Amino acid sequence: MDKEAALQQVAAITQALEEVTKGLKQYATVIQESGGKSDLESIGQVSQSHTDLVSGVRTLNRASRGPVDMVFAQIEAVAYTGAVRALLEMGIFEKLPLDGTGLSADVLANELRVERDLLVRLMRVAVPELFAEPEPQIYSHTPYSMVYLHPGVRGAFKLMLGEYAPVFNKLSEFFKDSGWKSPQSETNNPYTFTHQTKGLTMWEHVKLDPDYFKIWNAAMNAQGIATSFAISIFPFKTELSKMETTEETVLVVDVGGGLGHATKQVKALCEDVKGRIILQDRPEVLEDITEELPEIEKMGHDFFTPNPVKGALIYYIRRCLHDWNDENCVLILKNIACSMTRSSRLLIAEIVLPATKADVEGAWMDLTMMTFTGKERTEQQWGDLLKDAGLRLEKTYGMPGTHYGVVEAYLT
Incomplete structure (x- = not known):
């Protein structure tokens, strides 16, 4: 990056940071004025100011990273979600103490019967966004990891990764094969194409495994409950x-x-x-x-x-x-x-x-x-x-x- 481009980036970061600061002050003001009210108008005002704040943070992130680095951010996101899914199946979420105290990689590897090196490499991706590492290779829960212990949240996460992440990766292949238009057939769409359902619809396919269907239902119910505010x-x-x-x-x-x-x-x-x-x-x-x-x-x-x-x-x-x-x-x-x-x-x-x-x-x-x-x-x-x-x-x-x-x- 030459000097002129770098200065332009600094200017963009500065402007984005000012907007985030302004958005944070607005969010704090709205929270104070709402006083914890649960009426729809108050909830909506808090939600709108939070949405604006998050949008500003996303703009700041883009400005800070720049166009090229944002391409690699997509790869980081894929690696991160893959590591989290592996750690979830490994059992680390249940093994770590709920009081926030840590366990060493040695203890975790021994109790989970997994290779220590693999565990450390996966946790390297998940720290600090998900887990904390207060000392080298000592890991503990944070609010961001503990939320995965909720059955509905865990079900939704597994559903999106297990069912739909592979489908998103195959979108271009499907559209190249079937034409660039929104799919209309219940038996010929990106989902059935990716999962090779052999003539079954998505609804029929998810029911093939009763255990997985329970997870699927838990995820749907959790999402329904999470958006229940909209009923009123x-x-x-x-x-x-x-x-x-x-x-x-x-x-x-x-x-x-x-x-x-x-x-x-x-x-x-x-x-x-x-x-x-x-x-x-x-x-x-x-x-x-x-x-x-x-x-x-x-x-x-x-x-x-x-x-x-x-x-x-x-x-x-x-x-x-x-x-x-x-x-x-x-x-x-x-x-x-x-x-x-x-x-x-x-x-x-x-x-x-x-x-x-x-x-x-x-x-x-x-x-x-x-x-x-x-x-x-x-x-x-x-x-x-x-x-x-x-x-x-x-x-x-x-x-x-x-x-x-x-x-x-x-x-x-």
Whole structure:
């Protein structure tokens, strides 16, 4: 790098650092002013300021490393995640004391029955981002390593590395082979191409190994719970209270509601409103429910068939439609629309991407969905789907700091 280029880099770093400092002050101010409030507006303000701060840090990182070094940063990330997965399978996360005290490489290698040299080489990559090394080759937990002990987080990590990281690496090969366009076939897409599923869909393939399917489900449930804050984006009680209801009125049908975590939260949000709450999913899914769901009716239903509940006030579908291509989504929506009346409304709780400047989560989630023909959508794309299903988009509810939202629709 010549002097002029180096000075330009210093200027870029200085500007980025100033923005990070400003963003940090803003984040601290918002936290102080929110006072730990749990209302949606306060959560949104904190989330937005944190998102802005992280964006600034990413800009600072790019400026500090420069264009060439950022290419190698991608290789570093691959090596890091590979090392973490190996250490996870090795058992180091469980072996290290939870009180933060350290263990030597000798002790760990002996107790885990692994080669000491291999352990040290893997830990060399994971320190200090993940583990601490207070003394040479003495390792201890940090908050960043302990989070992997949570079954849902661990399941999500294994799922992304085991199922989707290889798929991302094969994207170019798939598109060269099948054409440069978004995949639409459930049996011919980047996922099935990479895993050589022999005619099985992604959904069928992950069920082949019952033990792995449990991990897969744990990851999906963890992600659903992690984004459960978005359920309250729609004012269920306020809207339902505007209508006269009885104990027999069907207030909400949670279509494809899984194990009922969201349904239970919706029920709480409908507090004091007379009426019924129905959880729908395939019978085999409902059989796996172990949690008590008081005052929630369970109903076996496949959303690729007409909804058996006629005239509910709200049909609610959350984190389902992004799994499917446009054709299947229209079919699912038509099977809900055919049971709606003029007083019914449909709520789609999903990511609603902006037309530009999508956040990191929205972008990588869309890419992940694409590998098996799914899609994260913009408001315009949601509107197009609804129109094709005989529905009209009425309003999109959202909050600052996240692309998660609720799309409200009625019959046309």
